[in-house]
Amino acid sequence: MIKLNVEEYCHNCPDFTADVISHVNNESEGISYHIITCEHSNRCMQIKKYLEGVKDD
Structure with a gap:
């Protein structure tokens, strides 16, 4: 089995x-x-979480 485990923001x-x-x-x-x-x-997941937190402020 091969599983591709990437987020939408990983594309390109x-x-x-x-x-x-x-x-x-x-x-x-x-x-x-x-x-x-x-x-x-x-790293990218942490950046995404940070930016989501900043956007909510």
Whole structure:
């Protein structure tokens, strides 16, 4: 399974850098999953929260 986990504001971002988390559940069956995020996702989420707070003031 491959899951793309990015926010709407990530689309067309010039700083987007893919960060892939991979995990093999069962090596004998070869079941695995990969989650793709941006390595800057935490930074951008904090900026978004800050700007939402400033907008509400």
